[in-house]
Amino acid sequence: MAKTKKRKHIPGGWQDWMTDRVLRGAIWCALRLPLRARLWLMGRLIRHVVAPLAGYRDRAMDNLAHVWPEMGMLDRRRLADLVADNAGRTMIDNYDVxxxxxxxxxxxxxxxxxxxxxxxxxxxxxxxxxxxxxxxxxxxxxxxxxxxxxxxxxxxxxxxxxxxxxxxxxxxxxxxxxxxxxxxxxxxxxxxxxxxxxxxxxxxxxxxxxxxxxxxxxxxxxxxxxxxxxxxxxxxxxxxxxxxxxxxxxxxxxxxxxxxxxxxxxxxxxxxxxxxxxxxxxPEQWFWIHRRWKPKRQRKRAAAKMGP
Structure with missing residues (x-):
């Protein structure tokens, strides 16, 4: 079976707009809650809604596979979810200056x-x-x-x-x-x-x-x-x-x-x-959602330097 090609993310497109709308509303609501409830809410929101919608979960799992290829799929999924939870807590921490x-x-x-x-x-x-x-x-x-x-x-x-x-x-x-x-x-x-x-x-x-x-x-x-x-x-x-x-x-x-x-x-x-x-x-506290390595791009750049 042919592998399904992932849809390319376009910065400033509808996904970014929707993600921002969700986050703005969540931030506004969360800042009106007590601290413990606020952190719990934002952790769960990023983990279960934003990370899957924005592709952050998949990106984190890809990065984990790149660094720790021996890690199983379920462990990568669990760790990616914990990363998203920390990201959500960090976001609302920092919006309450x-x-x-x-x-x-x-x-x-x-x-x-x-x-x-x-x-x-x-x-x-x-x-x-x-x-x-x-x-x-x-x-x-x-x-x-x-x-x-x-x-x-x-x-x-x-x-x-x-x-x-x-x-x-x-x-x-x-x-x-x-x-x-x-x-x-x-x-x-x-x-x-x-x-x-x-x-x-x-x-x-x-x-x-x-x-x-x-x-x-x-x-x-x-x-x-x-x-x-x-x-x-x-x-x-x-x-x-x-x-x-x-x-x-x-x-x-x-x-x-x-x-x-x-x-x-x-x-x-x-x-x-x-x-x-x-x-x-x-490991759950580093933002694995970042494109830190970009191995394909690195390979292309290395090949271009070598020439024909």
Whole structure:
């Protein structure tokens, strides 16, 4: 039997519009519920409605098969559903900016890099935090902002243009300056860091201009932007993670030991290794719904470079 060809997703098409309408309505309703009910509702909505509708479940299962081919279909489905649940909880966490900051003001923060961060803050020295789409990646930023820090950032626009409009506005609400990824945004972040500021970058997204670095055992093009900015500005490069606890509500906030300055690719290999360790410990908390590897595209690009 011939294999059914998957319908190509068109950014800005009806699927994106419908997904955004569902999410906007759910966010509005959920923010009027108590915290525990709100998180439960959004976790279930993304898990059972949005993820299947938007193709996130299939994408997560494909990525899991790419990295762990020995994992059975049922285990991949179960893990993909847990990933969607965490994504839903993270979304509504971050749409309640004031509430998240109140929660994180009381949260314990720890890690080998915390002392270095506190000292840099007191001395007005630059710090660039780096993390991945893991747990709630805004929780550590909120914890610092709630303690009087100003943490800028660089974000990659969402592929869904309808959703991106309010997603970007919400990022600005937590702490400015926030810049859209691109040459102009990168220069803005560099100026902020160079002047003694603090900022955060999420590095675990596919970019064809990146350097192939093994991620979870498979090559993944990775930009060296975080290392490059740290080297240009003299900033500490500090990995941090907001790890969701078993209650599904609270977080462990960990600031890891700063990555030593050196070769940019080696620095990003170290950053990647730090994230991998967190994923192995909590695989359900990384956003497997991202197109991190794009193996077919990588093969095509490699073949094109080799020529006829």
């Amino acid at each position: 004031k509430g998240l900051m109140r929660r994180m003001a009381k949260a314990a923060i720890r890690g080998d890099g915390l002392t270095a961060v506190e000292q840099a803050h007191s001395e007005g020295r630059p710090v660039l935090f780096v993390t991945g789409h893991f747990g709630n990646f805004e929780a550590p930023r909120a914890a610092l902002v709630a303690r009087g820090y100003q943490i800028g950032g660089l974000y990659r626009p969402m592929s869904n243009p309808f959703f991106n409009a309010h997603y970007a506005a919400n990022m600005h609400a937590l702490s400015d300056p926030v810049f859209e990824q691109g040459r102009r945004g990168t220069m803005g972040l560099i100026r902020h860091i160079r002047e003694g500021g603090m900022g955060v970058l999420l590095f675990d997204v596919y970019d064809s201009a990146g350097v192939p670095i093994d991620f979870m055992g498979q090559p993944a093009p990775t930009l060296t932007s975080a290392a490059d900015i740290a080297l240009k500005t003299g900033a500490l490069l500090v990995p941090f993670f907001g790890i969701r606890k078993e209650d599904g509500i609270s977080f462990d906030v960990v600031f890891e030991e700063p990555v030593a300055h050196g070769d940019p690719v080696e620095m990003m290999c170290e950053v990647t290794s730090r994230l991998e360790a967190r994923i192995h410990a909590h």
